[in-house]
Amino acid sequence: MSSKVLVVADHDGSKLNAGTARAVKAASTVPGAEVHVLVLAADGAAVAAAAAELAGVSKVLVANRAENTHLMAAVLAPQVVEIAAGYTHVFGPSSSFGKDLMPRVAALLGVGQVSDLMSVEGTHTFKRPIYAGNAIITVESPADQKVVVTVRTASFEAAATGGSAAIEAVSTSAALPSHTRFVGVQSAKSDRPDLQSAAKVVSGGRALGSKEQFSLVFGLADQMGAAVGASRAAVDAGYAPNELQVGQTGKIIAPELYLAVGISGAIQHLTGIKDAKTIVAINKDPEAPIFEVADIALVADLFVAVPELQAALKAG
Amino acid sequence: MRRILVGIKRVVDYSVRVRVKPDGTGVALDGVKMSINPFDEIALEEALRIKERGEADEVVAISIGTDDTQQQLRTALAMGADRALLVKSDEAVDPLTAAQVFTAMAKAEDARLVIVGKQAIDDDANQTGQMLAALWDRPQATFASKVEIIGDMLRVTREVDAGLETLEVDLPAVITVDLRLNEPRYVKLPDIMKAKKKPLEVKSFADYGVAPTQRLKATHYAAPATRSKGIVVKDVAELVDALKKKGLV
Known part of the structure; x- marks a missing residue:
């Protein structure tokens, strides 16, 4: 058949x-x-x-x-x-x-x-x-x-x-219910690449520490032409909106490059990124589980390393 | 009576790293810690808050599982559910079977609202709530991050790929909850004592006219592919070099 x-x-x-x-x-x-x-x-x-x-x-x-x-x-x-x-x-x-x-x-x-x-x-x-x-x-x-x-x-x-x-x-004759009604949708409009289909993603975790400091992730992503992602911890803490969550219960993605900044790498997060071609992790904790899956690991304070990375990329 | 049913599933605790048995026949579950599915805890918390606001009269925790599932239902009673129903099953049931049981319960209990977790963290299926809504022929508001009851309807904010979507649905209805709806309360010792006296009824599939069926047959379990070990760079300059070599910047 x-x-x-x-x-x-x-x-x-x-x-x-x-x-x-x-x-x-x-x-x-x-x-x-x-x-x-x-x-x-x-x-x-x-x-x-x-x-x-x-x-x-x-x-x-x-x-x-x-x-x-x-x-x-x-x-x-x-x-x-x-x-x-x-x-x-x-x-x-x-x-x-x-x-x-x-x-x-x-x-x-x-x-x-x-x-x-x-x-x-x-x-x-x-x-x-x-x-x-x-x-x-x-x-x-x-x-x-x-x-x-x-x-x-x-x-x-x-x-x-x-x-x-x-x-x-095609036409359908099915009777449709009226018990469910659309009210509205609230999206953070942005010109950034779509997280689900982007070739590059820069993602931030709890270590960013605040919504203001999470802008570091947005800045780096913009410079690299990347989409922005976030760990559940960062979303729960209100640093980033829910639609940016990557992981078991968020978005499952497979970009060419996934750059994890200040993300420890809970198993629930790793399941969302394991199809990425290259995973880069910047974390100051050398024991962070994200390093077990990272292709390129940098043990460093993100607040030092990210500005340095931005400067290096700018210099070409 | 304005009654809310809450689905409670007994699952391997989220902190356990599950391993596949070497012979590929399943995952090793002997002696691992079991808990209420975290999403179901959030579902129960929401039901309790609705009741505490005076917008519901009774919260019933419902489950399907082995006798051991009574432990999780006792926890649900200690959190504040008024009573519990367990359909005894020695085998894991598929989501459609669970939905059939929950539909029969919703009808028998004349439920106004059924709240379940958006997915269970064991099979990660994300199906039962939607299937229940279909079989019950009622609205579904999935992945809820905010729930308001307005008269005979619900206004629910949903976490969707585009952001936050708001729907209005007529009651009775089904809600599946997402992570950020609330933070479940901790159980206090006196409540555990009180919960022992709350009614917990053990039922059978036949009581609800359901014949459990495994529609998908699991034939093999495998460990996921592992990634090969990466390199450690000592500073940002080395990182940039490594990225350039791969053509990523």
């Missing part, structure tokens, strides 16, 4: 979220898969056009409904279930969007979900992390049931662009 994979697109109404291209890549590793992308939106034309360019996608479905202006799981799930009828697999990225939506879809379908897919081993065999990444489990899902998956995006490259899939409008 051939596999048909439906990838639910994460987007903001106008742009495709970077995680979607990685979920498409993951979907294309399912043996014999035909990959379609589903865009649920009020007006999904721009997002669909972007999805159609992703390599490996053979068709993009656009479900335009006024109720899809803001992406809410309770409203989207019945539509996904309806459209998923002809598919063997339904994939979504492990973004906050996918984590919210996909289990609701799975429950409506009466099937289990493979969370945080790391690799596809067969049409119904998958690997995923448990215990904050301390163990990797291989799971088999029943061959006669639909497979619902969220994709650990750090485990997959983004699908290349240059494709030209057909775009097709």
